Each structure stands twice: as structure tokens, then as C-alpha cells.
Amino acid sequence: EWRPRRGAGRDREPGGYADPAGHPDLRAAVARYVAYARSVRTGADDVVVTNGAQQALDLVARVLLAPGDVVAVEEPGYPPAREAFAAHGARVVGVPVDGEGLVVSRLPRAARLVYVTPSHQFPLGVAMSPRRRLDLLAWAGAHDAAVVEDDYDSEYRFADRPLEPLHALDAGGRVVYVGTFSKTLLPGLRLGFAVVPPSLRSAVRAARRLADGHGPVATEAALARFMDEGLLARHIRRTAKVYARRRSALLAGLAGELAPYVETVPSAAGLHVCALLRSGDRAVADAVAARARAAGVAVETLAAYRAEPGGPAGLVLGYGAIEADEVPVGLTALAAAFRAVRPG
Numbered sequence: 001e002w003r004p005r006r007g008a009g010r011d012r013e014p015g016g017y018a019d020p021a022g023h024p025d026l027r028a029a030v031a032r033y034v035a036y037a038r039s040v041r042t043g044a045d046d047v048v049v050t051n052g053a054q055q056a057l058d059l060v061a062r063v064l065l066a067p068g069d070v071v072a073v074e075e076p077g078y079p080p081a082r083e084a085f086a087a088h089g090a091r092v093v094g095v096p097v098d099g100e101g102l103v104v105s106r107l108p109r110a111a112r113l114v115y116v117t118p119s120h121q122f123p124l125g126v127a128m129s130p131r132r133r134l135d136l137l138a139w140a141g142a143h144d145a146a147v148v149e150d151d152y153d154s155e156y157r158f159a160d161r162p163l164e165p166l167h168a169l170d171a172g173g174r175v176v177y178v179g180t181f182s183k184t185l186l187p188g189l190r191l192g193f194a195v196v197p198p199s200l201r202s203a204v205r206a207a208r209r210l211a212d213g214h215g216p217v218a219t220e221a222a223l224a225r226f227m228d229e230g231l232l233a234r235h236i237r238r239t240a241k242v243y244a245r246r247r248s249a250l251l252a253g254l255a256g257e258l259a260p261y262v263e264t265v266p267s268a269a270g271l272h273v274c275a276l277l278r279s280g281d282r283a284v285a286d287a288v289a290a291r292a293r294a295a296g297v298a299v300e301t302l303a304a305y306r307a308e309p310g311g312p313a314g315l316v317l318g319y320g321a322i323e324a325d326e327v328p329v330g331l332t333a334l335a336a337a338f339r340a341v342r343p344g
């Protein structure tokens, strides 16, 4: 269904240089989409189309950070975000995450920027509680800090009602809301977006122009049309059913065959779950993940997402790229890996 149609957009000169902020039709489509799907009230002028969420993080770093500035990130967290901020000379400080999300009381006072994944914390999977969301915004206001809300996979929700994004709760214009089409469509498409406060609009647009001019106009036009025709929404509805089946199979196996070894971290969204080892033994997690990978099961350890050693022992299991009927096979291999590492 997804087929970039060259020249199919409404641009008069699809081959010429274009707006650094992205194709106007796509910016308008994204503004409507986030309003409808996520209650992010915005207009096309606040949307900057980016080369994936990653470029949105890079542009924010270019615009807001000076070398030595402190950036707070979740620990464990998303390594490419950490790396993007560090690449701009920031001092990146990990802040612990508990069952309510980022522990706001542990934020370093000097942080200029706080990067969070409130819908589905990466990689633990917890949602930031409503109280924490308000605490974080209050903290940012009191400390004159900006907040990057990476809403990378909230399209896929399997339980509960979605919580209001930070962007919708933010009265101070401090939140940059970042989204991506990597999960809903294809990572290789390299299309994402940032919804930026008016105060940052022209700086982010200028940063994009300096970075790489602008994105792929024909692809952006095609995506705009795909969205306008309701095909993205339909695609998400269809794929959500597929992912729900995979997820149920995964959760059933984790609560069944794997229950002696792990406890699943509760989560309601996304395309991965995190399971903590009951033994708390990180060396076992490493050994089990290595064995499972050797048996063809793609699992990652929680430690792979930490900047500092320590923390609970865990495994991160994705279901974006496995068929539902293959899930039990993978989990049986994982259970075998646990038995082999810890016989009996």
C-alpha cells in the first residue's frame, strides 16, 4: 500500500529546493494527526519534519545546547538520544526511572534539557504517571529547562486509556514533542517530526537548513497523501491487531513457561516488553541473552540500555518483527537458555 508516488503531491515544483521544515502538506497532515491521535494541539507552522526522531533530537541539541550544558536522560534509556546530546558537548546525566517514570526529584538542578519517553518508557515500558508529568513540567518551569517528549511508539496501545502527553499539559512552551514513522511504517523511511514551541520555530528550521537543506520532498508529499486519505490510520488499526496477538503470546509465555525466571514490567503500549530476572543476577541475564541470540532469538539485556553499570537484571523483548506463532518457539528457546545457565 505504501508507495511513494513521484510528483503525486500538490507541490508545483517537486524537483526544486523546498522548505527546511518539510512539505507543507505533510506538516499539515502531521498537525492533524497528533491532534487527533494524541491531543497535541498544534498547527502546521509548529511542525518540523525530520529525518527520523533522531534528527529531531539532533536539531534540538544544536539549537538549545552549548558545550558543557547538563542534559538529563532516563537511566536506563535510549542510547541514541544520549549520544546525540553528548555529541553536541552536553554533559549527559542519567536519572533513575521507577514505576511512575522518571524520578523528577532526582533531576540535576543544572539540567537545561530533560529527555523523556513518558508514554512508554524506553526500555522499561512504564508510563509516566499524571502526577509525575505535572511535577516534571513544574520542575522545568522552576529551573528554566526545556523538555523533549519522545513519543516514539504510543500509536500502539493495548490497555488503558492514553495519558495526556506533556505537550498537552505544558502551559509554558517548554516541551518539544517528537514523533516518528519508524514504528508505524518503516525505520528505513527516515521520517519523523518535532512539534516545537513558537519560540524555537525559526531556530529549528534554520538548523535543519544548515544540517541537510531539507528532507525528501516526493516522499514527504506521498506520506502526506497517505495520511490525508486515511491510509495511515487504517494501517495502524490493522497492524495494532497483529501486534496485539504477538504481544498476548509473549505475555502469556512470560507468565507461563518463563515465570520461574522473570517478572514482566507492566506496560500498556509499544512494541517491546521488559522482563526483570527474579534472581536479580545481571551475569545470568548476559549469559541467557547470549545463549538465546545464538539460538536465533533476538533479545537484549536491560544493561545494554544503561550508561552506568548496576540496576536490576532484565531482558528486553521486541515483538515488532516476529510472527505470533513464532513467539512460543522463541520463548521455549529462552527458557532453555535459562535452564542451561542455571541448571535445575
Ligand SMILES: Cc1ncc(COP(=O)(O)O)c(C=O)c1O
Residues within 6 Å of the ligand: 051, 052, 053, 054, 055, 078, 117, 122, 150, 152, 179, 180, 181, 182, 187, 191, 192
Ligand atoms: C525511544 C525511541 N525513540 C525514537 C525511536 C525511533 O527513532 P527514528 O525515528 O530515528 O528511527 C526509537 C526506535 O527504536 C526509540 O526506541
